[in-house]
Amino acid sequence: MSGSSVSGTEEIRAVQYLRAAAAILVVFIHTGVYAEQIYWPTPRAGRRMAALLLCALGVVAIAFAERGLAAEPKRAPPRLVHEEDFSRAGGLDQNFWSYEISFIRNREAQYYRPENVFVANGALALEGRAEGVLNARYDGASKDWTRSTLTSEYTSGSIFSRFSMRYGAVEVIARAPKGAGTWPAIWMLGGDDGPPYREIDIVEAVGKHPNIVFTSAHAGPTLDELTNWSAETNVPTLSSQWHVYRLDWSAETVAVSIDGRQVLAVAPRGPDDPLRMPMRIRINLALGGSWGGQIDRSALPARFEFRSIRVYSNEM
Template sequence: MDIRKNIGTILFLLLSVIAQGQKEYRLVWSDEFDVDGRPSKDWTFERGFVRNQELQWYQPQNAFVKDGCLVIEGRQEHRPNPDYETGNGDWRRNREYIEFTSSSLTTRLSRQFLYGRFEVRAKIPVASGSWPAIWLLGNKWEWPLNGEIDMLEYYIKDGRPSILANACWGASERWHAIWDSVVTPFIHYTEKDPDWANKFHIWRMDWDKDFIRLYLDDELLNEIDLKQTFNGGYNGNTENPFSNNVPGFKHYILLNLAIGANGGEPDISQFPLRYYIDYVRVYE
């Protein structure tokens, strides 16, 4: 266990009310990942093949806390797909074998939020095939009517490694999304610091009823005007999934490392992939 980190964490937690920017925020929840072993009970896991025809099979054992960080590990593993069915049209069931595994953690069952400041300090894998993310989903309605906020996505976009800061909401057709996305080529960071990928960085979201602002190391990446984010009317839903008065409507956090799909062809020589999260903090 890193004693210096623990001392820093204690000092940090003593400042439960802090002034940041022009607003005063109060820490309402955090996970500092200080205790080695399994992640805390605030996190539950997605399992199996989940979305986007990605290559990885999600399983809890690829996520663990060590030396003050949550580690999500992408591994090359070959074993039978327990859900395989010959001739099934569902991509989740027509793959005979699992070739890669990883983890996806969510606060859906424990911690949900509406507005505030969200901070995640992390070191991301950038090898070909990596698709790390920090994101939020709404707890009502199906995607994308529930709204998606991507504080971080890293993957290949238009042939270039890129960091994305996005939000999306529902269009007029089922499962069609309207996106507000900013794509920053990864070279933007590595030209300034060739060692960028070997360091921790802070992804931040400031979210109120009017705007979502997404930052990386205090650099504003995307400002989303919530007057423009109303659902397009599919199934009669014209709600705003980021700014509304629907009783109980909130968003939950997801941390995951996908492999393949948008991440590109995996570079096997770089496995296992490791995504390190130092802390997750939420202020209101």
Template sequence: MKKLTAALILLLSCQPVMAQQSNPFEPDFSEPEEITGMKLVWNDEFNTNGKPDPQYWRYEKGFVRNQETQWYQQDNATIKDGVLLIEGRKEAIKNPNYEAGSNDWRKNREYSEYTSSSIQTRGFKQFWFGRVEVRARIDTAMGSWPAIWTLGVSKPWPSNGEIDIMEFYRVKGVPTILANTAWGTETPYKARWDDQKIPLTHFTAKDKDWVKKFHIWRMDWDKDKINLYLDDELLNTTLLSETINADGSNGFLQEHYLLLNLAIGGVNGGKAVNNQIKYEVDYVRVYQKAD
């Protein structure tokens, strides 16, 4: 029996070790994947408890865009147990820019209804072409508007180019995953969009636990096109030959920086009803072609 046990141990020790699949309900603490022909140029695994690394991330503050409900502040972004948690909270924050009777939505609200966070790598980590992978779990509650996106460093929006690797909100009342690009037109601040809107049911019909799981959103970007994926399913392709601004420039032929944010309400999010909305980011990884 002892000899048989020893032989069995020897046999098992010679078997190839199979790669373990990460638990889709939990953070993934494994090392970044090696991709043939590419090198990892930057990543943040969000494995150190505390605040986002100030070498990589800066914060937006206040009422920023899209007539959104939330007040952006640092307090709502925290790293714990292997994930970056961006938390939307129902709470009133006094608006220091308040002006009674103002027509500016950023000034005519004395208090916020919600708070949240928006972080970005502008000035710290910028990239031109390559692959971006973000593993995240989103809250699909009413009012939730999480996003993974990039903006070009030069020219005003939208001529700088916008890539929405992931957005979620309700389109005509229907919970929807979006994968978009936008660029400039002859009218300032008016974008031309290549957008894809996929009802959430497209994913939940195949997996009843979809909303409880982490998923991998990916962008592959080269001189010819931008491909946007969700769990390896291609959602949208934008040809860069078609993204020419009115002045002849192309916002996708320059460096971009990354943004992670949880908006609430606004022009797309809908009226929030929960006191708390959570957006969890497990990691961000940026690859580029190996030399």
């Protein structure tokens, strides 16, 4: 976790110091006046002073480069921009969320439908079901599996925010489903505007590891050139009790906590770091696929449930 960003005043002062030191050095070099030619107690002292000047210049430059001389200005604390408490009357906020429909990613078995997302018993539910469905986007000539697959034996739900955000916090109170083959996730994904790739997985769980929450971040020029950070947290009551999952995101830190305990912290480096770029919130319940594995049909229907969702931001 890195320190706080450099303020505008500090940046100006640092630049002034660097320019002054550089100017002195230029005078030494341009005029041919070396340390030995200036009156020092000894020639060695002159050489030492010149070396110290060079070292000081380098140290100042490195220090401010590491702290981000071009760092973004300090921001006001994020404000609450969206809140849904599902214990109250009403359904999903259609102005904030949109639905994923069809087959989407990871060779997952489920077909996403809006009908599998609903509010019941004071909670938002994304429900995975064992039921047949036709692919409305079917194209037998397509080489894309999401279009060339005619039917599915499973359906489920997936939503994403209509708006991208950069910095702030996302906090949810959720209860994961149980059963082999379930793969619930709460995550952030960028790339609507193209590369670079960026993803923050606040929560991922797979039914074959029933008590583990996987948290990670991925960033890089493309999906095939990623730097990855990850953590695994043992949560024995993952599917039986409600837990608080929170992302705190700033220019300096990407931090994820579970029930108030930080489990992952990543420090973005530089203004062009992908983890400093906008992303959308995504919540889904996948079934099977590249990581979900074999599906236990007897465990379905299974629900990924939410008591509340809160989003804080100062850039949205």
